[in-house]
Amino acid sequence: MSPRPSENKLFNDDPSGAPPSEAVGYALVSLERSIDSADGGFTYAVPPELADLAVGDRVTVPLGRGNKPTGGIVVGLVETPDTKIKRIKPIQSRERSAASLPPDLVALAKWIAGYYCCPLGMTFASLLPAAVKRGTGAQQRTQVRALTPKSKPRAEPSEGPDPAPPKLTILQRAVLDAALTHQASEGWIDPKDLADLAGAKSTSPIKQLLDKGLLETRQHERIVSDLDLRAQRAAPKADQSPPQLTPAQATAVDRLGAALPSGFSVHVLHGITGSGKTEVYLRAIAALLTSDFGFRNSEEDPASDQANVTPSPASPPKSEIQNPKSPPPGVIVLVPEIALTPQTVGRFLARFPDGEVAVLHSGLTAAQRHAQWQRIRDGKARVVVGARSAIFAPLPRVGLIIVDEEHESSYKQDQLPRYHARDVAIKRAQLSGCPVVLGSATPSLESAYNAGIGGLEVRGLGKEKTAGAETKPPTSKPPTPKFHLIELPDRVPGAVLPKVEIVDLAQERQQRKGIHLLSHRLENALRNNLDAGGQAILLLNRRGYANYIACPDHRCGWMMRCNHCDVTMVYHRNAALPTGGVVRCHHCGAEQLLPQICPESGHKLTVFGLGTQRVEEELVRKFPEARLARMDADAMRTAKDYQTTLDAFARGDTDILLGTQMIAKGLDVANVRLVGVVSADTSLNFPDFRASERTFQLIAQVAGRAGRGEHRGSVIVQSFNPDDPAIQLAAQHDYVTFATQELKTRTETGLPPVGRMARIVLRDTADLANKKRAHQLAQVLHQANDQLNLGVRLRGPSVCPIARLADHHRQHIELIASPPQGATSIQKLLTALRNAGQLISDTHTAIDVDPVALL
DNA sequence: AGCACGCCGACT
């Protein structure tokens, strides 16, 4: 094949700047550059040979003086371009169709770019894996199939008509039969596979058949990848059949089953730890896969009012994504990255056919990711299990979305685009007209609020309708919870909630000399548990040995801080070093040897505070015979370490597993009878309005690891604040009371989820210039806020809780909006400034809508 | 993001 000449001509003959006369239309192309234009892209002329260009196609266009070839996504097609555009260049070429995006993902990207204040091109960069763009691992393969007269009638003039079948050897006959058999089910096949199928040792009989004109070939793109999901399939257990459902599970499955054909809806699945949420997911997925109901969009548009999801003006008309001849629906299952273990994936693989499941996570190689992506896009894999970015899985049609452990803050991306996968999931479900399930034992307060947990009256549909300009026709609906609540209040039969005990560390310290990170109570419980042959989990949400290195002289008061950040350095022990260890900054990674004396007063330095290393040391001292494993970011270098450690623990080869929050999720080991929280205060003392919520979640989640077998589990929580409601209520397994109280506080303070929030962080190596810019921006924000009469509360600029990070001084401005129109007013304010070019997210400016971290 | 234009210091 020779290159099409017209392409080159279009690209070259452009001296006058006039659009080529042969343009058949114009396309709005979002470029893979950080260009933030209001309409989302640049206009290019569509050359005749690309007359069938569609939204979602990936194209190469000339950009700038040098007409540098630049990649982009077609986000719109128009007949006549905007007259304000001086010059319109033609699209250079279209990329392979395998790298194009389904139209619903284009609509989703537009929403994300608008809502999270991120240039559309960057949003696409995050949506479309680089491996897919580059075509990593793609190889052209020759495939064959039997040539039947129907499939390709071809005149063979040299041989003339062949009424009699040519003579075939036995092997050739076998190959042809195999090809015909295969063709009935699958079609094309690799020559090597066909030879294997026919029992031939080489492909030479295939060549013979090709020469005889009985087989035909084609070139087919295939992605070479060594990811074999079958290897991850869960080991066959004794009970291969799905377990009997509890009544609550059965009700949950029924309700989700009823929702499947009914368009968009949101369901909060609040199921305590061990209540069998995963089984509910599996049943709902099975129901979806076997269903044959038609495509249906939601009649109303409730997503527009949900706490974190507001419609963008770019929301497509329903007809744009409606497709009368829909492919069979698939499902996306989001799981926190940390929980994406072979065990988790194995449960899905064990229940659904190998070929139907695809897995997406950060550990895949580029070629593996590409291969998974393509299987999803081609409709081969209908069950997608993956971490945050799997919400962008290119399923031809989405019929169900599940967000497991929806409260997990790791669903929020901390780089551009700063999206929250849970909220994107809700938006995608709305665009696809399908249900979304948010599952958790400790739902985020956002979900609790929207589902009516805690008895708060959610601002209903009616009220918000009156607020914005782009509202829907008024409804007479009374204010009702926007999300449906499904509860699994009991553990599956045989499992009982553990008993939780709180140990007052202040009291302990009075009664006992010396430094003990493990209280008497916890120590005794560990001893008894060991003697009884039980396993234990110890949680401490802090790495290292000690997090303060300070001068013991109170008059001096020197404390070791990072040279580049405004935080204290953490001591990490390393016996191999002459100083006994290093000090490390957990924010910028700076590291140096542990200093011995105070640089100010010359006293010998002391270390205090606690970390996993120090607990490990104490455990070794107090339980020398116990088999101990430490699991934190320092001890786990690779994903494999993590797996090995977990496997050993699951096998019972480890008595005590000590670790940071990475051990709090998903671990399901029957023999864990004791869980200890070494310090509940680390998360409680965080300068963040969500500190209580995080503490409750952490304790409840880790407590859920205990007593999953026949023995009732026990949990010991150590704290200097034993009376704190978050700790008390977690100990009582009382999520609803906690949520009720916390939502009351949030209502009083106007904080999320009742109010809405965005945060702008400005950073610069020059402190003064940074402050100045922050004040200017705040002023502009105030002006626009007053002019548009939006009523957004503006706080700051003020110094961030971490005032300096990696040599950059940091200022922030907080935007808070209260209901009823809070949902939209922040976005209106940000969009107004963005379109006026006064708010650009760049290296100095980070805009975080619905922030989860406020440091 | 690139890449160019543009206006001020140390060099052949």
Add this chain to the structure above:
DNA sequence: GTCGGCGTGCTC
């Protein structure tokens, strides 16, 4: 007198 520093602004 130039080479080149990276500040500012534009790309359909």
